[in-house]
Amino acid sequence: MHTYYPKTVWTRLFDLFNCLALFLFSFLVLFPFWNQICISASNLKVYSMKDVVWLPIDFNLEAYQMALTDVRIGKAALISVLRVLVGTTTSLFCTGLLAYVTTIRWFRGAKYLRRIFLFTMYFSGGMIPTYLAYINLGLFNSFWVYIVPSLINAYYMLLIASYIAGLPDALTEAARIDGASELRIYIRLIIPICVPVFAAISVYTAVYHWNAWFDTTLYVPSGDWDTLQIYLRRILLEVEAFSKIEDASTAYAKFKSLAPQSMRAAVTIIATVPIVIVYPLLQRYFITGITIGSVKQ
Amino acid sequence: MKPTRKAAITRRRKRFIKERELWILFAIMLVWVGVICYYPMYGLIIAFKQYVPGRSIQSAAWVGFKYFKQFFSSPDFPYVIRNTLVISGLNLLFGFPAPIILAVMLNEMRMRRTKRIIQTISYLPHFISWVVTASLLFTLLNSEGLINKFLLDIGLIDTRINWLNDGQYFWGILVTANIWKNVGFSSIIFLSAMSGIDQELYQAGAVDGLGRAGQIWHITLPGIRVTVILLGILQLGSILNAGFEQQLLLGNDLTRRYYEVIDTYAYKYGVQLGNYSYGTAVGLMKGLISVSLVFLANALSRKTMDIAVI
Numbered sequence: 001m002h003t004y005y006p007k008t009v010w011t012r013l014f015d016l017f018n019c020l021a022l023f024l025f026s027f028l029v030l031f032p033f034w035n036q037i038c039i040s041a042s043n044l045k046v047y048s049m050k051d052v053v054w055l056p057i058d059f060n061l062e063a064y065q066m067a068l069t070d071v072r073i074g075k076a077a078l079i080s081v082l083r084v085l086v087g088t089t090t091s092l093f094c095t096g097l098l099a100y101v102t103t104i105r106w107f108r109g110a111k112y113l114r115r116i117f118l119f120t121m122y123f124s125g126g127m128i129p130t131y132l133a134y135i136n137l138g139l140f141n142s143f144w145v146y147i148v149p150s151l152i153n154a155y156y157m158l159l160i161a162s163y164i165a166g167l168p169d170a171l172t173e174a175a176r177i178d179g180a181s182e183l184r185i186y187i188r189l190i191i192p193i194c195v196p197v198f199a200a201i202s203v204y205t206a207v208y209h210w211n212a213w214f215d216t217t218l219y220v221p222s223g224d225w226d227t228l229q230i231y232l233r234r235i236l237l238e239v240e241a242f243s244k245i246e247d248a249s250t251a252y253a254k255f256k257s258l259a260p261q262s263m264r265a266a267v268t269i270i271a272t273v274p275i276v277i278v279y280p281l282l283q284r285y286f287i288t289g290i291t292i293g294s295v296k297q
Numbered sequence: 298m299k300p301t302r303k304a305a306i307t308r309r310r311k312r313f314i315k316e317r318e319l320w321i322l323f324a325i326m327l328v329w330v331g332v333i334c335y336y337p338m339y340g341l342i343i344a345f346k347q348y349v350p351g352r353s354i355q356s357a358a359w360v361g362f363k364y365f366k367q368f369f370s371s372p373d374f375p376y377v378i379r380n381t382l383v384i385s386g387l388n389l390l391f392g393f394p395a396p397i398i399l400a401v402m403l404n405e406m407r408m409r410r411t412k413r414i415i416q417t418i419s420y421l422p423h424f425i426s427w428v429v430t431a432s433l434l435f436t437l438l439n440s441e442g443l444i445n446k447f448l449l450d451i452g453l454i455d456t457r458i459n460w461l462n463d464g465q466y467f468w469g470i471l472v473t474a475n476i477w478k479n480v481g482f483s484s485i486i487f488l489s490a491m492s493g494i495d496q497e498l499y500q501a502g503a504v505d506g507l508g509r510a511g512q513i514w515h516i517t518l519p520g521i522r523v524t525v526i527l528l529g530i531l532q533l534g535s536i537l538n539a540g541f542e543q544q545l546l547l548g549n550d551l552t553r554r555y556y557e558v559i560d561t562y563a564y565k566y567g568v569q570l571g572n573y574s575y576g577t578a579v580g581l582m583k584g585l586i587s588v589s590l591v592f593l594a595n596a597l598s599r600k601t602m603d604i605a606v607i
Contacts, residue, residue, distance in 0.1 A: 011509045018402055019411075025399070026418045029477070032433040033421075035443060039436065049441040094329075101322055108316075109323045116330055122588050125337025126580035127560075128567040133337040149333050152326070182318050211426030214542055218568065229428045233546070236432055240549070261436070268432040272425055279424045280417050290485050 033272065040064065040266040044259030063266035073267065076231040080210060083146045083227060087209040088202055094151040096198065099160035100186050105169075114161075117154045127218075134219055141222040145215065150208070156201045159289065163197040164190060200289025203282045210274065232267045239264050344578040350571060357574075364578035373562065381558040384539040387472045389532055395476050396483035397525065401513060403484065404491045416488075419481025430478060431546035435461070438470065461547060464555035471543055471556070486528070487521055494520035527598055534594030537587045559583045 039049060043058035051057055067073050101107065102114040125133065139145040171193075175185045191198065213229035220226070226234075239260045279286075339354075344364060346357040368374060399419065406412040422430070437444050438460040445457045460466050498516050507515060539558040548556030557565075559579060567576015 008508075014405075014509055015407065018405055019408075022402055022406065022415050026415050029418050029422060029481070032437060036433060036436060049436070049439065050443065050446045053443065053446075094326075097322065098326055101319060101326075104319065107319045109320060113323055113326060116327070120330065120334040122591065123338065124334065124584070125340050126577065126584055127564060128573055128577045128580060129340030129343065130337040131568060132340050132343075132573065137332065137336075151329060151333075182322070207424050211424075211428075213426065213428050214545070229426050232432060233428050236428070236435060236546070240435065264432060265436065268429050272429050275424045276421070279420065283417060283420070287485055287489075290489070 033269075036265045036268055040262055040269050042262065044262045049261055063262040064270075067263065067266045067270060072226075073228070073231060073270075076226050076228045077270070079143075079225055080228040083143075083212075084206050084209045087147050087150060088206045090147055091150050091153065091205050092198055092202055095153050095156045095201070096160050096191065096194065097183075097186055098152055099157045100164060100190050101182075102157070103161050103164045104172075104182075114157075117152070117157055121154045131218060139219065141220050141224060143225050145219040146209070146212070146225070150205075153205075156205075159201065160194060160197055163194055167193060196285060196288050199282065199285035203279070203286045204289065207275065207279070228267075228271050232264075232271050235260075235264050235267055341577060341581055343574050344581045346574060348574045348577075350573060360574075364575045365582060367575060368579050368582070373557070376554050377557050377559055377562045380555060381537060381539045384468060384471060384558060385536050387468060388475055388539070389536070391472055392476050392479065393529060393532060395480045397487050397521075399480055400484040400487035400491060400521075401517060403488060404517065405509075405513070416481070416484075419484065421481070422478040423482035425478075427542040427546055430474060431543075434470070434474060434547060462549065462551045464552040467548070467552045467555040471540070471547065474543065474547070475540065487524060490521040490524040491517060523602060526602060530594045530598045530601075534591040535587065536590060537583055 035052070038052045038054070038056045040063050041056040041059055041061060042052045043060055043062075044052075047057045098113070098117065102110045102117075104110055124130070134140060134145060134149070139148060172185050172189060175189055180188070211229060213227065213233055216225065216227055216230045217233075343354055343357065345359060345361060346354065347360050347363075348354060348357045403412055403416060406415070436442055439445075440457040440459045444460065445454070448454045449457070458466075460470060494517065498520070499512055502512050502516050537559060539560070541558070541560045541564075544556045544558060544561045545564075548561075560583070563576045563579040563583070565576075566572045566579065
């Protein structure tokens with residue numbers, strides 16, 4: 001950190017305002033979440049949403065109790081977790097394997113494979129042809145529509161490949177002479193060495209799977225594989241619709257004597273908590289991922 | 298002689314087996330990319346055909362550029378294009394400098410622990426979904442929400458406004474939400490570029506009498522010039538990507554004339570209303586222009602900065 005400037009009154013004032021501005025910024029980032037927590041734990045049957053500012057009013061956890069015992073929310077959360085686990089592991093394994101194959105110099109197919117996948121970064125069928133194709137492929141209304149299309153990501157392939165290309169050839173050559181198969185080399189040698197880049201990509205992929213909602217709207221309209229995000233989306237639509245017709249009795253009947261806004265807030269917090277727990281721990285890795293990406297550029 | 302020759306043969310055979318294994322993997326990956334990525338591209342031809350849902354693509358009649366013309370002459374065309382360009386223009390104008398400013402501010406911060414905590418906080422919105430963001434916005438911007446309460450208290454408005462139901466506020470809300478969500482995460486790349494600046498430059502600058510502001514202006518900002526120009530060019534290349542999820546989640550029937558962009562329009566007509574050919578034509582047109590812009594942007598960066606991104 002540089003401090004090569006005279007310590008005048010002006011630089012001290014600058015520091016002060018800089019700090020204050022950054023604190024204000026942090027406040028603006030965090031406050032919407034805090035307000036949501038307060039609303040979820042307030043009694044909105046008696047008080048209005050505008051009364052809840054800094055702290056919950058008439059603190060209670062009824063909304064969470066209801067959300068966590070609701071079978072549909074439980075199922076949605078389970079499907080979300082399943083999607084994240086299966087989606088992230090399979091995607092990492094396949095994208096990494098592809099990246100590894102494209103870095104084997106003596107393999108004549110490597111260069112073609114790389115180009116075939118690079119092409120998909122710039123050209124795609126677009127939403128509607130893809131939608132029609134997935135229907136034809138039998139992915140419609142199936143859990144696999146979450147997993148199969150995201151098995152390989154061309155951009156992450158580039159990231160991992162640039163990482164593997166930086167490793168000495170002797171590493172894999174020794175295993176190859178010992179007669180290890182390529183798949184074995186990939187699993188036993190490459191994956192353990194590539195942990196930093198894999199960790200970075202796993203953060204992005206896991207967050208992608210946890211946050212995705214539009215593919216459910218598009219490909220799984222049956223509702224059989226609704227994720228937590230889709231459930232929240234449905235609540236949003238319902239609450240907005242209720243606030244338009246202002247028919248409180250329907251709203252209360254729907255949410256069993258709980259204010260719909262409390263329920264909305266509670267589910268919002270439930271959908272946010274896993275992210276808040278995970279991302280600070282993996283910060284080092286996703287920053288590495290960005291810097292690898294920028295070196296590539 | 299003999300054993301080495303034998304060894305050479307076995308090595309060659311082994312290598313053949315190795316290649317065979319790789320070709321098997323090659324074939325599997327080819328099948329995946331063929332089915333998932335290239336097969337949908339074939340479906341693009343329905344943009345030039347009168348596709349009837351449930352029937353095969355081959356049996357559909359050719360109609361040439363009918364659907365493209367239909368889009369250009371549709372009454373929706375002017376405002377859809379306007380919204381797309383205005384929203385991404387505003388994203389560029391305000392969303393692009395914001396992370397640079399944040400990075401400079403963080404770079405000037407001397408309390409290391411506090412700085413790291415603020416950075417961690419700033420990444421949070423990037424990792425939460427648009428659905429959660431929309432929920433936060435619905436809460437804050439509701440007529441009962443805190444934004445109204447705050448503005449009433451300081452006297453800026455005198456009646457409660459339902460912000461998300463009034464089209465004139467939509468662009469502002471959308472762009473603010475975009476910045477809120479991405480500013481922290483986007484600042485990472487600028488901060489890492491700043492950490493690469495030679496510290497001796499600051500020392501020399503101080504000797505030459507540069508103050509705090511002078512050091513930022515003459516050393517820090519020129520030090521990240523390459524990164525800034527490169528990312529700026531890239532963002533220019535994606536000017537037609539004005540967002541999609543945000544619009545679908547935050548927009549409603551009342552604000553449609555302000556939120557509808559090319560992508561949401563193609564979705565609405567293509568999937569929701571079942572005009573597959575029309576939606577595909579709109580998407581294809583946008584896709585082609587987008588790709589040309591990306592390649593143009595790349596050529597530009599190669600020419601000006603001698604760096605190719607693609």
